[in-house]
Amino acid sequence: MVALVVVVLLLAMAAAVFVATQRGTGSGAAIPNPKPFSDLVFEVTLTGGFPNMVKLHAAHGPVFWWRLLGRRMLMVGSYEAAKQLLMGEGTLVRADYPPSVKQMLGPWGMVNIHGKSYTRIKRLAQAGFTPKAIRGYLPRIQAIAEEGVQRWAAEGDILAYPEMKWYTFRVAVELFLGVGTGWTGPQDFPAVSATFATWLEGLFSFPVAIPGTAFARGLKARDELMRRIHASLELLEQRRAAKGSSDDAARGDAAAGGPAPASNGAEQPILMELLMASRDERGEGLTRDQLADTVLTLLFAGHDTSSTTLVRIFQHLHAHPEAVTRLRQEQAEVVVKHGTAITEAALADMQYADGALREAMRVTPIIAGFPRIALKDFELCGYTIPAGTRLQCSLQHTLHTDSRWQAEDDPLAFKPERWLGQRDGAWIPFGGGPRLCLGWLMAMVEMKVLLAAIFRGHVLTLQEPNEPWMLFPLARPKHGMPARITEAEAAA
Numbered sequence: 001m002v003a004l005v006v007v008v009l010l011l012a013m014a015a016a017v018f019v020a021t022q023r024g025t026g027s028g029a030a031i032p033n034p035k036p037f038s039d040l041v042f043e044v045t046l047t048g049g050f051p052n053m054v055k056l057h058a059a060h061g062p063v064f065w066w067r068l069l070g071r072r073m074l075m076v077g078s079y080e081a082a083k084q085l086l087m088g089e090g091t092l093v094r095a096d097y098p099p100s101v102k103q104m105l106g107p108w109g110m111v112n113i114h115g116k117s118y119t120r121i122k123r124l125a126q127a128g129f130t131p132k133a134i135r136g137y138l139p140r141i142q143a144i145a146e147e148g149v150q151r152w153a154a155e156g157d158i159l160a161y162p163e164m165k166w167y168t169f170r171v172a173v174e175l176f177l178g179v180g181t182g183w184t185g186p187q188d189f190p191a192v193s194a195t196f197a198t199w200l201e202g203l204f205s206f207p208v209a210i211p212g213t214a215f216a217r218g219l220k221a222r223d224e225l226m227r228r229i230h231a232s233l234e235l236l237e238q239r240r241a242a243k244g245s246s247d248d249a250a251r252g253d254a255a256a257g258g259p260a261p262a263s264n265g266a267e268q269p270i271l272m273e274l275l276m277a278s279r280d281e282r283g284e285g286l287t288r289d290q291l292a293d294t295v296l297t298l299l300f301a302g303h304d305t306s307s308t309t310l311v312r313i314f315q316h317l318h319a320h321p322e323a324v325t326r327l328r329q330e331q332a333e334v335v336v337k338h339g340t341a342i343t344e345a346a347l348a349d350m351q352y353a354d355g356a357l358r359e360a361m362r363v364t365p366i367i368a369g370f371p372r373i374a375l376k377d378f379e380l381c382g383y384t385i386p387a388g389t390r391l392q393c394s395l396q397h398t399l400h401t402d403s404r405w406q407a408e409d410d411p412l413a414f415k416p417e418r419w420l421g422q423r424d425g426a427w428i429p430f431g432g433g434p435r436l437c438l439g440w441l442m443a444m445v446e447m448k449v450l451l452a453a454i455f456r457g458h459v460l461t462l463q464e465p466n467e468p469w470m471l472f473p474l475a476r477p478k479h480g481m482p483a484r485i486t487e488a489e490a491a492a
C-alpha cells in the first residue's frame with residue numbers, strides 16, 4: 001500500500017514537472033528542462049563545482065529550466081539574450097533577488113528597490129563613483145595597497161583571501177565612511193569580518209528564521225552591522241554639523257559630478273557625506289534608514305566581489321609566469337613614464353594589467369548571474385516568456401559559450417593579450433543597462449592599483465595553487481589561498 005502511494009506521488013510529481021515545462025514556450029516548442037529534480041544551489045554545494053555550462057549549452061541551447069534555492073528559474077546563457085534582459089530592466093523584467101537577500105540587505109538595499117526610489121538613490125550614489133571622484137580617491141587607494149604589501153612581505157606567509165578582503169574592505173570603508181569610524185582598526189576588523197561572514201551565510205539561505213539556521217544567524221549579524229553603521233552615520237552627522245557650511249560645498253561637488261581630487265587624499269570628501277548632503281528636485285534628502293541600507297549594500301557589494309576577483313587573478317598569474325613577466329615590464333615602463341604615484345594617466349597605460357583583470361573575470365567570473373522576473377510576456381531566443389517567469393542570466397554560461405570566444409584558440413584559457421587593442425567580446429561581469437554595477441570603475445581601479453603595488457617590487461607565490469573553491473554563497477578558496485609575498489631582490 002505504502003509503495004503504491006509512493007509510486008502515485010512520484011507519477012504526480014513527474015506530471016507536474018512535465019506540465020510546468022510546457023509553460024513559457026513559443027510556437028509549440030517546450031523549453032528544455034534537463035534537470036527536473038535538481039536545484040542548482042544544492043548541486044553546487046554537493047559537488048563543490050559549477051555545472052559545465054558549455055556542455056549543457058551544446059545539448060540544450062541557451063535557455064533551459066532549473067531551480068535555485070527551491071525557486072523555478074529559466075537559465076539564460078546567450079550574450080544577446082543577456083543584453084536583452086539587462087537593457088530591458090524596468091520594462092521587460094526587473095531585478096528579483098531571493099527573499100533572503102531582500103531581508104539581509106534591508107528594504108532600502110539598492111538591489112531591492114525599483115522605480116522612482118531606486119533611480120533616486122542610484123543617481124545620488126553615482127556622484128561618489130564618477131571618474132572625477134575615483135581620481136580623487138586614488139592617493140588613498142594607493143596608500144592602502146602599499147601599506148598592505150609592506151605588511152604582507154613582513155609577515156611572510158599569509159592567507160591571500162582574507163588579506164584581499166582586508167584591502168578591499170579598508171578601501172570601501174575609508175572611501176564610503178571615512179577613517180576612524182570604528183571598522184578597520186586592529187581590534188575592529190576581525191570582529192567586523194566575522195560578523196560579515198555570518199551575515200553572508202544568511203544572504204543566500206532559506207529564509208526561515210528558526211534559531212540556529214543560517215538565516216537566523218544572518219539576521220542577528222545584520223542587526224550588529226546596522227548598529228555599527230548607524231553609529232558611523234551619527235559620527236558623520238556630528239562632524240558635518242561641526243563643519244557648519246560643509247553642506248553647500250558638498251552639494252556643489254555632487255552636482256558637478258563628484259568630489260574634487262585631493263592632493264594627498266586626506267581632505268577627500270567621503271561618499272556618505274555626499275549622500276547626506278544630496279537633495280532631490282523637491283529639496284528632500286535620504287532618510288537615515290535609506291542611508292544605512294545603502295551603506296550596507298555598498299560595503300557588501302564593494303568588497304567581497306573585488307577581493308575574490310583578486311584571488312582568482314593570483315591563481316591565473318601563478319599558472320602563467322609569462323603573464324607576470326609582462327605585468328612587471330609594464331609597471332617598469334609606467335614608473336619611468338609617470339613616476340611612482342598612480343594617477344589616472346598611469347592607470348590608462350596599464351593595458352596589460354587591465355587585460356589580465358578582464359580575462360580573469362571572463363574565465364572565472366565570481367558572480368553566478370543576475371536574477372530577474374518577467375514584467376510582461378516577451379520573446380526570448382524564440383520562446384515566449386510569460387509574465388511572472390523567474391529568469392537567471394547565467395554569467396559563466398554567457399561568458400564561456402559566446403561564439404566570439406568560441407571562435408578563438410583555446411577559448412577558456414587565460415590570455416590577457418586577447419584584450420590588447422580594440423575588441424568586441426561578450427563581457428558582462430559587471431552586468432549592464434540601468435543596473436550596471438555602481439562600483440565597476442572603482443573595482444577596476446582598486447584591483448589594478450593592487451597589482452601595481454605587488455608587481456612593481458615584489459614576487460607573489462601561492463603555496464596551494466590548485467586549492468579547491470567553494471562556490472556558495474559566494475565563490476571563495478576553501479583554505480583561504482596560502483601565499484607568500486617577498487621583495488623581488490630577496491626572491492631573486
Ligand code: HEM
Pocket residue numbers: 095110111122297298299301302303305306309366367370371428429430431432434435436437438439440442443
Ligand atoms: C570585481 C568586482 C565587482 C563585480 C564583479 C561586480 C559585479 C556586479 C554585477 C554583476 C552587478 C549587477 C547585478 C544585477 O544586475 O542584478 C553589480 C551591481 C552592483 N554593484 Fe558591483 N561588482 C563589483 C564591485 C563593486 C564595487 C567595488 C562596488 C562599490 C560600491 C559595487 C557596487 C554595486 C552596487 C551598489 C550594485 C547594484 C546596482 C543596481 O542595482 O543598480 N560593485 N555588481
